[in-house]
Amino acid sequence: MTEENSTEASSGEFEREPVPKKSQLGFKNFFGMYAGEHCAGTELMIGPLFIAAGVSAFDLLAGLFVGNLLAVLSWTFVTAPIATKARLTLYYQLEKICGRNLVIVYNLANGIAFCFLAGAMVTVSATAVGVWFKFPMPGLSDVYPNSIGWVIATLAVGAAIAVVASYGYKTVSRIANIAAPWMVLVFVAFGVVAFKMLVNEQEANINSVGTLWEFLNTSIWKGGAPLEGATKFTFWHVTFFAWFCNMAMHIGMSDLSVFRFAKKSWYGIATSSGMYIGHFMAWIAASLLYALQLSRDPSATDVLPGPLAHSVAGVAGLICVIVAGWTTANPTIYRAGLAFQAIMPNASRFKVTLGTGLIVAIIAMFPFIAMKLLGFVAIYGLILMPMGAIIVVDFYLLEKLGLKSYFAEWKGLKFYWAPGVTWFLTLAICVTLVKTGTIGLYFASLPGWFIAAVLYVTLSKIAQSSSIKAANS
């Protein structure tokens, strides 16, 4: 769920100018990058949480297929076309639309979200440490750390990641690239071995498609009531979760910074590697690990990737959990540091990244972020989504309506209130809709996007009318 290569791309070059033709990249670069970055530590949490949410086999498999397809289409038809026409970073494009001060607020929101995401990744890695040192680990509904061992493990793992992120981002980035193909295959091993162990332990006789389907429905994704504290997931929940879990990147437009390097906009389909390897295969494999644990002891509902991986793949599984968490937390901390540094441009990148990493280590101590990861990911996408709608409307619609695109740049504004009010009002409406039970959290971003689009057009008309009249006269 993270993007290490994009960090290099977005921080290294052409931050305030369009990417020139000679620096544009081919399809293979994007295919490989997305395949690696979406097979991460958090996949080991998400897969089991689907089972905790009481999902059925059809709802999971069909929902993941459709939801991931919608995500790929969003990258291909929403993000990549704007990225390859404007060829600007998200931040520079937002600055032209909203003014620098609003981008700072956006950076703050983005940076905080990254800290929580990285915290969940550190939590995942710490569960592998727990297998070795055998300290009590948190349960599915735990909010606070439940043992000294857990606190020490998360702080130690988090601090180590923070120091490495501050000193040696490039080294870890290289390790992440080397680990990527190995990690994908270890995830496949998780799924194959867990499935076989389930069949053996339940003495199932699978000899046809019919018996296989029955086994999936009665022994793995059984449907029915969710576990205590979890939201019941149907086909629609799975579909929307798979579609929107990377909403910040596609509809929220974060990946403008990535696809500005693409030669063609259709390279957006390269994201299918990440969606169908990471968010289909890896989620299913992680789900099978948890099903095996529940099959052995239905009361063992804790979602702990370390012990789950160890049970089917031994030490290699534990290494996979640590590496998956580490290599994905590292760029996430680095990106959070970059976002915060934009707010404090005079602070050194080393100190900001180290400080960010230590905050992440403290967040990781509290297991509720990882245990409620499905909800957190939905909130993360929801918060950043309105800015994506603003970019789309600004890029395609405003000029056609006789209004000015990149208004803040045109007027030399540091804070353009129309996109600011659009962002906060959209969030207020969405939160109200969710809180009053009008719409579920996992679905709120869809109407939210259209609400943001309509609000931005309306507020732009109000905000720009006098300026445009003055300019025309």
Added chain:
Amino acid sequence: MSKIISYIALLALVVIPFLFAFDVISIQSNKTFLLISTVVWFATAPFWMGRKTT
């Protein structure tokens, strides 16, 4: 040479779980062979992966 050994390690990572699935090896052997393949991959891949050839 190290590239060939790396690819063999990756191939082993693909084959080993299926050998367990088809009852050719035990779960303990599966875990041991996965670890050996992991060590071989990380010991050999850095020598060629991500290095510029030009």
